Amino acid sequence: xPKMVRAAVLVSGGGSNLGAILKAKTAGKLPHVEIILxxxxxxxxxxxxxxxxxEIACVVVEPKQFPTDQAFQTAILETLVKSRPDVIxxxxxxxxxxxxxxxxxxxRILNIHPALLxxxxxxxxxxxxxxxxxxxxxxxxxxxxxxLVDEEFDHGRVLAQAKVPVLPNDTPELLAARVLEQEHxxxxxxxxxxxxxxxxxxxxx
Ligand code: GRF
Numbered sequence: 001x002p003k004m005v006r007a008a009v010l011v012s013g014g015g016s017n018l019g020a021i022l023k024a025k026t027a028g029k030l031p032h033v034e035i036i037l038x039x040x041x042x043x044x045x046x047x048x049x050x051x052x053x054x055e056i057a058c059v060v061v062e063p064k065q066f067p068t069d070q071a072f073q074t075a076i077l078e079t080l081v082k083s084r085p086d087v088i089x090x091x092x093x094x095x096x097x098x099x100x101x102x103x104x105x106x107x108r109i110l111n112i113h114p115a116l117l118x119x120x121x122x123x124x125x126x127x128x129x130x131x132x133x134x135x136x137x138x139x140x141x142x143x144x145x146x147x148l149v150d151e152e153f154d155h156g157r158v159l160a161q162a163k164v165p166v167l168p169n170d171t172p173e174l175l176a177a178r179v180l181e182q183e184h185x186x187x188x189x190x191x192x193x194x195x196x197x198x199x200x201x202x203x204x205x
Contacts, residue, residue: 005198012047018038021187057083115144142175
């Protein structure tokens with residue numbers, strides 16, 4: 001049984017969920033998790049600053065550096081394989097995870113999505129679009145989901161959810177902020193639980 005679970009975090013933007021994971025680590029709430037790599041698909045992602053301020057190795061792999069998506073996916077896979085993660089956490093990572101990466105790390109890739117899956121997931125359902133759709137449908141509640149990643153967007157097994165009410169006069173921004181607050185609690189908790197199961201040999205793909 002490994003002493004520490006090696007986690008790579010993939011980001012594309014602000015990285016507030018990465019921030020929540022780093023905060024939990026600093027607070028001693030992720031004692032068996034070592035964040036060994038932050039990989040960003042954008043060179044201007046604020047998440048990079050967060051990683052550097054915690055002295056975590058950070059690599060930028062941008063699609064525009066490559067002639068094809070296949071070449072981009074290969075570069076991501078090679079970077080990941082080199083850093084030997086036990087678990088991969090997507091945290092606001094907007095690119096699709098290619099089949100080669102899924103195949104190599106199946107059952108060990110987690111994502112957090114700002115809705116109660118299976119509702120409001122899939123292609124085009126990201127950021128503001130999710131919350132707009134929830135409001136448009138007149139939902140009484142929304143929330144976030146931590147799920148395993150498979151070949152389809154937002155499709156893998158849901159591991160945990162946190163709910164929030166949809167309030168009268170909500171805007172996509174207000175709802176997003178309420179959901180995000182829950183994301184920052186749920187994701188570090190689930191990363192911890194998942195890694196503890198990995199250590200105990202209880203996670204199967
Ligand atoms: C979050 O709502 C998350 O659910 C989604 O991307 C959004 C931004 O995340 N995957 P972050 O602030 O970059 O962590």
